[in-house]
Amino acid sequence: MAAMTDPAPPELAITARGLVSALGHGLAATAAALAAGRSGLVACDFAGQRRGFIGRVEGVESHRLPARLAAFDCRNHRLAHLALDADGFAAAVGAAARRHGPGRVGVVLGTSTSGVLASEEAYRARDAASGALPDWLDFEHTHDLGALPRFVRAALGLAGPAFTVSTACASSAQAVGLGARLIAAGIVDAAVVGGADSLCGLTLAGFAALELIAAGPCRPGDAARDGLSIGEAAGFLLLERAEAAPPDAFALLGWGASSDGYHLSAPRPDGAGAAMAMRAALGAAGLAPGAIDWINLHGTGTPANDAAEDQAVFAVFADAVPASSTKAYTGHTLGAAGIVEAILATLAIEHGLVPAPLNLDQPDPGLRVPLPPSGKERPGRARPVRRVLSNSFGFGGGNCCLVLGRPGGA
Amino acid sequence: MIPARILGVGLWGSGLPGFPASRAVLAGQAPWAAEDAPPPVPGLLPPAERRRLGTTVRLALATAAEAVAMAGIDPHAAHNVFATSNGDGAVVHALLEELARPAPQLSPTQFHNSVHNAAAGYWTIAIGSRAPTQCIALHDATFAAGLLAAMVELAAGAPVLFCVHDAPLPAPLAAKRRTETGFAAAFVLAPVEAEPEGGGLGRLAVRYQPVPAEAPFAALPPALRRLAEANPAAQALPLLAAIAAGRPARLALPYLDARLDLAFEPGDA
Numbered sequence: 001m002a003a004m005t006d007p008a009p010p011e012l013a014i015t016a017r018g019l020v021s022a023l024g025h026g027l028a029a030t031a032a033a034l035a036a037g038r039s040g041l042v043a044c045d046f047a048g049q050r051r052g053f054i055g056r057v058e059g060v061e062s063h064r065l066p067a068r069l070a071a072f073d074c075r076n077h078r079l080a081h082l083a084l085d086a087d088g089f090a091a092a093v094g095a096a097a098r099r100h101g102p103g104r105v106g107v108v109l110g111t112s113t114s115g116v117l118a119s120e121e122a123y124r125a126r127d128a129a130s131g132a133l134p135d136w137l138d139f140e141h142t143h144d145l146g147a148l149p150r151f152v153r154a155a156l157g158l159a160g161p162a163f164t165v166s167t168a169c170a171s172s173a174q175a176v177g178l179g180a181r182l183i184a185a186g187i188v189d190a191a192v193v194g195g196a197d198s199l200c201g202l203t204l205a206g207f208a209a210l211e212l213i214a215a216g217p218c219r220p221g222d223a224a225r226d227g228l229s230i231g232e233a234a235g236f237l238l239l240e241r242a243e244a245a246p247p248d249a250f251a252l253l254g255w256g257a258s259s260d261g262y263h264l265s266a267p268r269p270d271g272a273g274a275a276m277a278m279r280a281a282l283g284a285a286g287l288a289p290g291a292i293d294w295i296n297l298h299g300t301g302t303p304a305n306d307a308a309e310d311q312a313v314f315a316v317f318a319d320a321v322p323a324s325s326t327k328a329y330t331g332h333t334l335g336a337a338g339i340v341e342a343i344l345a346t347l348a349i350e351h352g353l354v355p356a357p358l359n360l361d362q363p364d365p366g367l368r369v370p371l372p373p374s375g376k377e378r379p380g381r382a383r384p385v386r387r388v389l390s391n392s393f394g395f396g397g398g399n400c401c402l403v404l405g406r407p408g409g410a
Numbered sequence: 411m412i413p414a415r416i417l418g419v420g421l422w423g424s425g426l427p428g429f430p431a432s433r434a435v436l437a438g439q440a441p442w443a444a445e446d447a448p449p450p451v452p453g454l455l456p457p458a459e460r461r462r463l464g465t466t467v468r469l470a471l472a473t474a475a476e477a478v479a480m481a482g483i484d485p486h487a488a489h490n491v492f493a494t495s496n497g498d499g500a501v502v503h504a505l506l507e508e509l510a511r512p513a514p515q516l517s518p519t520q521f522h523n524s525v526h527n528a529a530a531g532y533w534t535i536a537i538g539s540r541a542p543t544q545c546i547a548l549h550d551a552t553f554a555a556g557l558l559a560a561m562v563e564l565a566a567g568a569p570v571l572f573c574v575h576d577a578p579l580p581a582p583l584a585a586k587r588r589t590e591t592g593f594a595a596a597f598v599l600a601p602v603e604a605e606p607e608g609g610g611l612g613r614l615a616v617r618y619q620p621v622p623a624e625a626p627f628a629a630l631p632p633a634l635r636r637l638a639e640a641n642p643a644a645q646a647l648p649l650l651a652a653i654a655a656g657r658p659a660r661l662a663l664p665y666l667d668a669r670l671d672l673a674f675e676p677g678d679a
Contacts, residue, residue, distance in 0.1 A: 048514075103620030112525065117581075123510040132582050139586035145497065145526055146549035150666065158505055160619040162666060163555050164547040166497075166526035174544060181562040187618055194485075200511045206521035257542035259490070261534040265522035273540055322462070395522055396531030398543055 002032070009186035011285075012180055012252045013245030013265055013407055014237050015096065015190075018089030019343045020079060021233035022055030026086040027396040031347050034355040039329050041217040041229050042117070047120065047201035050214040055231025056199060072151040074115035074142035076234075080196040083234035084155060093156050093192055098192060100189040106160040107149045108179040110171025110195030112268065114334035115142035117200040138305070148196055152198055152236075160188050166335065168394030169298075171195055172255075173338025173402055177255045179239050188241065196234035200201060203230055210265065217303035218332070219359040220325035221367060231331020235339035242407050250346045253387065253403040256280025260397030263280025267305055267393060271312025274298075274399045280318045281401035289317045292349075292403070294354045294372060296341045296390040299325020300332050308368040309391065320388075322372040338392035338400060345388035345404040364407045374379065386388035411615035411675065412561045417569065418481030420473030420596035420610065421650060422449040423637060429654070430475060436647070436654035436679045437632075442633040446591060448471075456535035462519070463532065464498045469594035470529035470575040471536065478571060480597035486596065488571040489563050490543040492530035493556025495642040496589055497547075498523060500577035507585075531576060541568070551646035552576070554663045554670040560599055561616050569600045576643040587633035595650060610654050614677040623662040623669035649674060 017025065022040025023033040041053040063078045085091045097105050122137035131141075131299040141147050149162035161182065165175040171197030179191030197203075207213050207230060214227035239252060258280065260273035267274070278342065282289060295317070298309055306325075313323055326344050333340050348354055353371040363371065419429050425431040425445045434440035449472035463471070470492065478485045500526045508514045525531070529547035544563070548555035553574050560572035565641055575594035579587050598653055602613065627638040630647055637644045645663055652659035652674045661672040 033423065116502075119506055120509050123506045126510075126582060133586060137586060139583070140529075141550060144495070145547035146495065146555075150549070153666070159668060161555065161558055161668070162548060162551075163559060165544060166547055167530070167543070167545050168525045168527060174534065177432075178544065178559055178562070181559075182566055184565060185562045187412075187558070187562065200504060200526070201514070202521075205509060205514050205516045206518075206524070208503070209516040209518040209521055210520075250646050258540050259534040259543045261537070261539045261619050263535065264528065264531050266590075277542055394528040395525045395528070396543075396545070397534055398527065398531075 002246035003049055004086050006213050007179050011242050011407065012183060012239045013242045014250040014252060015240050015245055016089050016092030016238035017253035017343050017346065018086045019235040019340065020057050020082045020086055021340055022057060022332065023329055025082060027347065031351055034329065034347060035353055037219060037356045037358060039358050040330055045205060046199050049171045049201060051206035051208050052215060053217045053229040054199060055229065059231055066339050067154055069151065070269035071138055071141045072147065074118040076115040076198040077151045078147060079198045079232060079234040080152060081155065083236055084368060090156060091234055095401055096190045096238060096240065097158060102157060103159040104189045105158045106179060106188040106191040107153045107158055107162040107176045108165060108191055108193045109149045109152060110165045110335045110338065111148045111174040112168050112171055112197050113200055113202055114145045114147055114168060115328045117198060118142035120201050125203055142198060152192060162277050168396050169334050169337055170392045170400045171399040172392035173400035174238050174257060174398065175341065176252065176338065176402055177257060178402060180255060180346045183239060183241060191239045193239055194236035195336045197333055197335040198209040198232045212302050214301055218328050220299035220301040220327050221306055221357060221363055223362045223364040224302045224358050225303060225306060225327060227302050228327065229331045231333045233301040233330060233333035233336040233340045235336060235343050237342065249407055251405055251407045253405045254281050254285025255402045256284055257400045258300035260399065262397055265395045267308040269308050271308040271315065273397065274309060274393055275315045277399035278312065278389065281403050286405040287403065290320050292321045294348060294387045295321055296345055296388055297323050297325040298391040298393045301327055310369050313369045319370050321371045324357045324372050326355055329355060341390045342402050342404055345390050348385045348388055354385060411593055411617040413613060413615045414561055414564055414599040415602055416597055416611040416653065417600050418477040419481060419653060420599040421648065422469055422473050422474030422592040423644060425589040435655045436651045438631050438649040442527055448633055464500050465592050466494060466498050466575050466577040467529045468593050469577060470573050471533055473594040474533050474571060474573045477596035477598045483598060485537045485570050486539050486541065488569040489541045489566055490530060490533065491546065491556060491570055491572045492527065492559040493546040493552050493574040494529065494576055495547055495552040496579055497526045498528055498574050499577065503583055514528055520660060547640055550642050551665045552642040554665040558616060558618060558670060564599060564601045567601060569598055571672045572597045572599060574643040574646055576641050593637065593641040593644040595643060595646035610677045612674055615673045617671045618668065620668045620673055623664040626662055626664050
């Protein structure tokens with residue numbers, strides 16, 4: 001069996017964050033929605049699809065990229081640009097580039113579908129006689145799977161190595177891991193990690209074809225859950241060595257990955273691959289399971305995912321650590337889910353608040369992992385949120401878990 | 411520079427049917443002749459699955475299997491890094507065409523085969539691997555980015571299977587993204603400290619440099635140079651040529667506006 005845990009992975013500091021999702025633009029709007037228990041999901045009316053609910057980001061259509069980046073214009077890059085603008089993220093990266101040199105800052109971003117919506121629109125505008133795509137489709141800078149990190153690298157004026165990581169819904173969590181590896185190997189001194197996935201006909205109709213779209217807003221963990229709600233989001237973290245960090249920074253304490261090696265679009269029912277990734281993440285962080293205060297589940301709300309993930313979490317944590325999903329707030333943001341939920345994990349630590357599970361009318365009695373205490377119970381059962389483990393699993397069988405906390409692991 | 415040992419390679423491309431059969435052509439000792447034979451059908455998957463595999467997935471599985479066999483490693487022990495610029499273009503095209511119809515009905519199988527990591531997924535399913543698996547893309551720098559991701563993955567202490575594969579996109583996408591003839595290459599890399607007794611094809615070291623690469627394929631025979639310029643996965647050819655010739659080489663591959671420097675030293679040197 002492969003060595004799944006690095007010998008001595010260094011802890012890395014998170015020195016900037018940027019996020020847009022259906023919960024709003026920026027960290028303050030996101031934290032306010034989480035605290036209020038307010039979902040961003042609305043009835044789907046996008047790209048001709050009207051099934052289920054979606055997490056749509058406001059203001060994407062009206063957002064304009066700077067003229068020098070116009071070739072990259074598409075929904076995915078507008079979304080990414082909004083997140084670069086949020087919370088001073090771009091300015092923080094600029095400062096890091098001045099400290100380290102632009103060639104010493106890498107860009108590692110996850111996406112599952114890149115700017116495919118641009119090609120969807122172009123396929124509706126093909127020349128009737130020749131079948132040719134319209135001249136306005138700039139495939140290389142929009143739909144091409146390499147376009148996102150090239151856009152972000154250009155927008156931020158960086159010159160370090162760039163990567164798209166595309167492992168479906170594990171993409172941006174694995175991008176965090178690759179960014180950590182680049183810093184550990186001394187290839188770069190800092191890495192912009194994260195990802196973006198935007199609403200498109202392909203994923204809305206594709207998940208519908210798989211009969212995985214919930215009729216109403218998704219209900220992770222509910223006995224009557226009937227599928228997922230797709231969302232869009234872009235999120236970024238700036239990773240640097242811990243010594244560069246201010247004392248109030250957050251930290252990537254560890255991460256772990258595995259493969260199911262089972263099926264292209266169904267999880268292993270026993271959750272063994274997911275459990276292996278969680279153990280690897282804990283091992284890399286040097287933490288016992290009981291050191292985790294909250295598990296942000298992959299928790300898509302499909303019957304199969306939530307059941308298999310419960311098996312996996314129970315195998316590693318038994319019933320010692322509360323776990324819940326935030327997908328009913330943001331929707332399942334696919335390749336961006338890992339980075340979205342890593343940032344939600346830091347917000348939980350920052351505000352001492354585990355988001356209340358939404359749409360959970362009747363918790364599935366077959367699931368054994370405990371839910372976080374509800375608001376009413378919390379005063380008596382409060383536990384500080386110091387460390388969060390966040391799960392992301394994807395088609396193709398990829399699993400990736402991140403452990404977030406404060407520098408020093410305290 | 412990050413160092414590694416190369417324990418095995420795999421290759422499939424026009425006129426390049428596997429590494430042993432291509433060695434003389436790669437080393438410049440025999441002429442290259444175009445021959446677009448389909449890669450061997452991997453026996454790793456059940457027959458029903460095999461029939462459905464697209465060209466790019468077949469290329470990936472055939473070369474990954476060849477590299478692992480040459481390396482003589484247990485494939486379950488290897489972490490996997492796959493890289494492809496185009497993914498499965500035939501599947502993506504079919505889905506886009508359906509989405510342009512009034513009430514699109516996508517095929518669920520085509521949808522799950524459209525994920526960029528489909529080849530990587532099929533490989534892990536075929537061999538039952540539980541190991542970490544990445545899938546990288548970066549347009550014309552897909553080979554350099556994938557190789558760098560594979561080299562840093564060696565920090566985990568396990569061998570790394572690095573497989574790069576690309577096939578042409580169908581019309582009308584082909585007019586937007588030129589990729590001529592399918593090509594795949596695979597390398598089994600291992601940490602230098604885990605050096606086994608003898609064996610191995612040589613040592614590789616890489617370094618990222620934020621300066622442009624100049625004429626990266628100039629040293630290749632003209633026919634191979636045209637392949638390297640016509641398929642992002644075929645940018646593996648300069649390294650494959652050095653391995654085949656068993657000669658030390660210093661190479662610079664394009665990486666956006668920068669470059670990835672490679673230093674190869676043959677085995678038993």
